Amino acid sequence: MxxxxxxxxxxxxxxxxxxxxxxxxxxxxxxxxxxxxxxxxxxxxxxxxxxxxxxxxxxxxxxxxxxxxxxxxxxxxxxxxxxxxxxxxxxxxxxxxxxxxxxxxxxxxxxxxxxxxxxxxxxxxxxxxxxxxxxxxxxxxxxxxxxxxxxxxxxxxxxxxxxxxxxxxxxxxxxxxxVKIPPERTPERRHQARQSLAALHPRFHLQPDEELAVFVGRLHPGKGLRELVEAWRLVVQRRPTVRLWLVGEGPMETELHRQIDTAGLHSRVVLAGSFDDVGEILQAADLFVFPSHREGMSLALLEAMAAGLPIVATDIPGNRALVQSGESALLVPVESPRDLAEAVIHIAENRELAQRLAQRARSVAVTQFSxxxxxxxxxxxxxxxxxxxxxxxxxx
Incomplete structure (x- = not known):
């Protein structure tokens, strides 16, 4: 029946x-x-x-x-x-x-x-x-x-x-x-996605040489966002063209605004708000960052894998169930801004590594989590x- x-x-x-x-x-x-x-x-x-x-x-x-x-x-x-x-x-x-x-x-x-x-x-x-x-x-x-x-x-x-x-x-x-399996990422799709997002709001405009990292999830203390913003202060010292979008809504929004302003990162870190479909954002991005303290099985992480993005995430059981460090992502200790920053910089400076991690992560998503x-x-x-x-x- x-x-x-x-x-x-x-x-x-x-x-x-x-x-x-x-x-x-x-x-x-x-x-x-x-x-x-x-x-x-x-x-x-x-x-x-x-x-x-x-x-x-x-x-x-x-x-x-x-x-x-x-x-x-x-x-x-x-x-x-x-x-x-x-x-x-x-x-x-x-x-x-x-x-x-x-x-x-x-x-x-x-x-x-x-x-x-x-x-x-x-x-x-x-x-x-x-x-x-x-x-x-x-x-x-x-x-x-x-x-x-x-x-x-x-x-x-x-x-x-x-x-x-x-x-x-x-x-x-x-x-x-x-998760839905999107088309493979290409330079053309990345460019089109960036143009579409820039048309939505000026804060989404990116210069051609700017790299984009994204976080997707609730703006909640358990998501590790304080550490992520602190890590970005270190990232921009070495990679000033890397921007970060925090995509989502939640109780930390006011606190994060304050932290971003205090750190002088208002031009580098954007609170992007909530989106019904994050597919275009993932197409526009170059890197996915996920510093959560605890997770069951993260839909956001699965979507980033399916999109073919290189991933930096925390070394927690829920994330390890989806990705392996050094093979399909770089995993870092929880609540460690310095390790988080180093991993982001390492991927940004190593295109071959970024491509290998992204391809493997997408393969896992396609074969196991469609x-x-x-x-x-x-x-x-x-x-x-x-x-x-x-x-x-x-x-x-």
């Missing part, structure tokens, strides 16, 4: 985009391309936002939420539960991002009426398992999440954390994220779960 009609749930969604949100959006689009009917439920974070929209042919429904933190969460949970109950006959399976409040509301709504699949995100102190251990009501939420029909672990590290947290082993499924294959494996799991669910229902 096929779970033909899917509802994807992610509390944060465009224009509030991080790795988890981008994956859920890409998943919904690709699942629809592969013949499934998909809808996406999210929160309406601003009253001025429309309550419905279409995201690349996928209907998006924004549910009521208030700005007050605790009350806003309760209002959103109630709205999510109400929608899932009201439209229960219109979907076969619910797919929820994060093991948090959304999962609880979805469980309350569907219970034994529809299968529920959760996907865990993040690892270590910033991951879902740590959140459930530390948050108010976190352990209670964890007990509710135990009851889902399946929990997807995008990385081996997350899989191990779920086991340690007591999730039933038979319900845990290791399924890595995947979005098409990733979504196919997810849908195969969903069909198995739906088939078993319907059999059990007939027995009852």
């Amino acid at each position: 096929i779970a033909a009609r899917l509802v994807c749930v992610t509390r944060r969604f465009w224009p509030l985009v991080g790795g988890a949100e981008r994956f859920m959006g890409e998943f919904a689009v690709e699942a629809q391309r592969q013949g499934r009917s998909t809808r996406l439920l999210t929160a309406r974070w601003e009253p001025s936002w429309p309550s419905t929209l279409t995201y690349r042919d996928v209907p998006v429904i924004r549910l009521r939420q208030l700005k007050a933190r605790f009350i806003g969460t309760l209002v959103y949970m109630a709205a999510l539960r109400r929608w899932l109950r009201r439209y229960q006959s219109s979907y076969d399976l619910v797919f929820v991002s994060l093991l948090k409040h959304d999962a609880v509301a979805a469980h309350w709504a569907v219970k034994s009426r529809r299968p529920l699949v959760l996907i865990a995100e993040g690892s270590g102190s910033t991951g879902d398992c740590a959140w459930q251990e530390q948050a108010v009501l976190g352990r209670w939420i964890r007990r509710i999440c135990y009851r889902a029909d399946a929990v997807i672990a995008p990385s081996r590290e997350i899989q191990e954390e779920l086991l340690q947290a007591g999730y039933p082993p038979k319900k845990i499924h290791y399924l890595p994220h995947g 979005l098409e294959e990733t979504v196919r494996r997810h849908l195969e799991l969903f069909d198995d779960i739906y088939t078993q669910f319907m059999k059990n229902r007939q027995v009852r």
Whole structure:
């Protein structure tokens, strides 16, 4: 039996985009391309936002939420539960991002009426398992999440954390994220991408001799951005034509503005804002920098690999699951601006090394982490779960 009609749930969604949100959006689009009917439920974070929209042919429904933190969460949970109950006959399976409040509301709504699949995100102190251990009501939420029909672990590290947290082993499924595979980078595509971005805003204008490094992700303390800006002060001393764009949004934006100005880097480091699709930015870039302290499986890193960019990243388990130091990236110690700067300079000064690292990283992404294959494996799991669910229902 096929779970033909899917509802994807992610509390944060465009224009509030991080790795988890981008994956859920890409998943919904690709699942629809592969013949499934998909809808996406999210929160309406601003009253001025429309309550419905279409995201690349996928209907998006924004549910009521208030700005007050605790009350806003309760209002959103109630709205999510109400929608899932009201439209229960219109979907076969619910797919929820994060093991948090959304999962609880979805469980309350569907219970034994529809299968529920959760996907865990993040690892270590910033991951879902740590959140459930530390948050108010976190352990209670964890007990509710135990009851889902399946929990997807995008990385081996997350899989191990779920086991340690007591999730039933038979319900845990290791399924890595995947990304769209763009055309191979060429000087012509790089030039065209830079022209397109410069037309968007003057701050994106680059001189012909300027090299561009990019970071993509949430502007969050755990992403290592303080160290990255400090490293850039060292980079420009040796490579004054290298610029850095920080692509994303998050709570560190004001602090980073201040740090950039204090270091005199306002002409070298740009807070680029949030983009729905970072493909053009990656085509315009020469290097990808990813100094995160902890990661599960980073969608941003996968996208950089697929784009064929040389990569400098931190030596953490989540990154090592995707790239190998000296073979497909240069990995440096966490929270070490000097090592970060040296690695960036080393790649900038060694084109042969940069090309070799980029080619190997792209090859890994193409053969192991394509979005098409990733979504196919997810849908195969969903069909198995739906088939078993319907059999059990007939027995009852």
